[in-house]
Amino acid sequence: MRKIVLSILIMSSFFSFAQKSEKKMKPSDTELWEPKVNVVKPGVNNAAPSDAIVLFDGKDLSQWVSVKDSTAANWHLNKDGSMTVKNKAGDIRTKQSFGSVQLHIEWKSPSEVNGEGQSRGNSGIFLQSQYEVQVLDNNNNATYVNGQVASIYKQSVPLVHAAVETGGWNAYDIIYHAPEFDLGGNLTKQATITVLLNGVLVQDHFNILGPTVFIGHPKYSKHGKAPLKLQDHRDNSRVSYRNIWVRELE
């Protein structure tokens, strides 16, 4: 092999370069006019946009049931428009099932600090009931970094710790895409998740490894749409939630 540069020049007459036809293009050739884009009225101060499904606006828990027995969710409904985990009431889930979504959800840990490590202000937001974004008060409270607030529990450490002071309201803005499977049940596309905590990027298009597990390594099983689940961590972690809405993504 030698003097390739020269031979490339010589050979170039054989190649068809699309760039030539590019020169004849007009600006309008790359305009797309259809289909029209839906108009959405954005919310003010994190309120639900006009096309969102409101899952909790502070008035009632009508969109939620108990995970245990599908009876009415009996977490505490507070006068300030929030709800609080009720000890031993267990996890709650939405009645509706979802695939890929944009999710907005706000939460706060109790002002009175109790417990330490994973036992302080612990709850969790489970996309499709299986994939957990950690909720935890680990302000001045060390824990394993793949289990701290804004982690994808035991899978992905958050980029930064961006929680507000204990007792204040935090906001998650989540872009979640459901995993995909083939006819035989093989995973063909991992679930992905991007999370902003209080406007700060904490998870950046992470490829979820499988359902959240406490012990061992995650393993996907084929599933379809599934409810959003909120966790009762059963250790007196009275976390509160408010202003929950989702927008379904394709």
Place this chain on the structure above:
Amino acid sequence: MRKIVLSILIMSSFFSFAQKSEKKMKPSDTELWEPKVNVVKPGVNNAAPSDAIVLFDGKDLSQWVSVKDSTAANWHLNKDGSMTVKNKAGDIRTKQSFGSVQLHIEWKSPSEVNGEGQSRGNSGIFLQSQYEVQVLDNNNNATYVNGQVASIYKQSVPLVHAAVETGGWNAYDIIYHAPEFDLGGNLTKQATITVLLNGVLVQDHFNILGPTVFIGHPKYSKHGKAPLKLQDHRDNSRVSYRNIWVRELE
């Protein structure tokens, strides 16, 4: 081929299943304690988080220069903490160069409506000076959908139209990853972009096709870090900007 199921059972003794060892695992086996995660104080009402680089806080244009000749940026500085495109002053860019970033930027179109189509309240935010997120007043103002507000100009139609009323302030929250190239200059990873407009997802991890072009199809050229650029569309489109900050991503 026949009775595969049976033979798989027979053969299974030859396979080493990792799942067996999974059963012996303890919860602590999947805990990660290092490195520690940096603490960031989030901003209130879209203010810059503690680790952000503030590019414009309303006080001066010291972080910006003219694209044309690198002299001081001479767009209008307003008393309300915003700046406005100055006709014929041309595009401005940051002094600092960036790769992948989280970007927050707010903008509004003039309250007095002038022009139509692409000539009404048109500007643009160019990541790395090359990849444009469209800024446009197309409220009741039809244009090509891959050129409307929140499009990746001539590349990606926004998921929805989520702008506020003309004359009001809009906010973009952008997660941008720079393209990657090999030693020879071949593209090895497209740039990606996720955009929230007023809290509503409008671009969902789009793979950017190349630098924004008005005519023809985009073509990447290898580059490194580059400034953020804001556009003077030169058609009396006096768009204003405020509260601009970035956080560098790896």
Place this chain on the structure above:
Amino acid sequence: MRKIVLSILIMSSFFSFAQKSEKKMKPSDTELWEPKVNVVKPGVNNAAPSDAIVLFDGKDLSQWVSVKDSTAANWHLNKDGSMTVKNKAGDIRTKQSFGSVQLHIEWKSPSEVNGEGQSRGNSGIFLQSQYEVQVLDNNNNATYVNGQVASIYKQSVPLVHAAVETGGWNAYDIIYHAPEFDLGGNLTKQATITVLLNGVLVQDHFNILGPTVFIGHPKYSKHGKAPLKLQDHRDNSRVSYRNIWVRELE
């Protein structure tokens, strides 16, 4: 957006182009001298290369056992250096387990034609005991195309039908890469297979969908190295094999 071309020219001084430094390179900069490459003596007329593991050279079946009970393989050993499926003796497999391999294997269907469709000269070569390359006499014998000779059974139609006349020897040259799994057992890389039949490309880097199944869709299960298996189709399909060797690939 407008006059992008001009602004790109202006901006280009900010970009670091690797191409510039390319100009200072010397030819020797892209030479690699280590590690040295192993020398292999190729075989003549499809004989095993010097680094191959010979699985059958016509002398005995010492490398093979019955799949059913792991006793000695009791297929017919012929005087011409081949072996033939023994009816009801069942499938046989290698004693040794393999991952990714280059496999050479020759086979012929009985000269006397018996049966039709999948019941004429049917056998199969199962990589890692699970992934079947079909062996079938479908010369002038219609069957479903994803089950004909050189198909990945019920997964991939061969590019062409390149078998020799019934009763003649065919040669498969196969490049197979084992599937990969993560710690939890999720598939992270499909098995791939390239097959030449009598020197003609019939499977072109096909991504295997999962273990071969007669009914339903394939589903991967995590496994490690596994034996090569040859099928007794139990329908009087006395297919013969000869000259079998593998080279392990990383």
Place this chain on the structure above:
Amino acid sequence: MRKIVLSILIMSSFFSFAQKSEKKMKPSDTELWEPKVNVVKPGVNNAAPSDAIVLFDGKDLSQWVSVKDSTAANWHLNKDGSMTVKNKAGDIRTKQSFGSVQLHIEWKSPSEVNGEGQSRGNSGIFLQSQYEVQVLDNNNNATYVNGQVASIYKQSVPLVHAAVETGGWNAYDIIYHAPEFDLGGNLTKQATITVLLNGVLVQDHFNILGPTVFIGHPKYSKHGKAPLKLQDHRDNSRVSYRNIWVRELE
């Protein structure tokens, strides 16, 4: 997060498992009968299969022209059905242009050893005139390993050195897929190449980095179909070729 296992069991009733419907499937559900597969008569002893385009069968050089000036190729035509590089005649190329192909080509280095390193029996096979599979006599002749026989020149070291003794005929069986580009000229899929040398796998689905270059790093440029090229290395390297055929791949 806690007791995930239990909650997964509880939640499972919300999931739709495709596996359930799998149980109702019949064998015929996964049979494919159309389109029919073309029949190809394979060649004996590496002769061209019935669907191949024969580029050189020893009778004449009618399929070839000089790269320099497109006049008739004037390499030596030998009585034994081979052709030999003619010193200073320059590279030759096929009249026909190709995209993705299966290529069979045989070559030998001169029996009388002259020169050393890259100056002994050096030629090259350029797919689409740009991507070189190295031809070299480096039996007992050290050179850089990414420039030795069966390398993708300066890009990929061969897995093993599987050439026959100097002066003997070697055979390459090559599966090559052309690179793909988008409308703007960005590379969207690298060219890939698999090479068997004398029946031994030497390149295993390598992703080609760009056109072969002697200095610096490869960089793709958009192109369409292009001729096969054979190299005159201009250093008295009188390499011979014979039995050249291609089969076009999609």
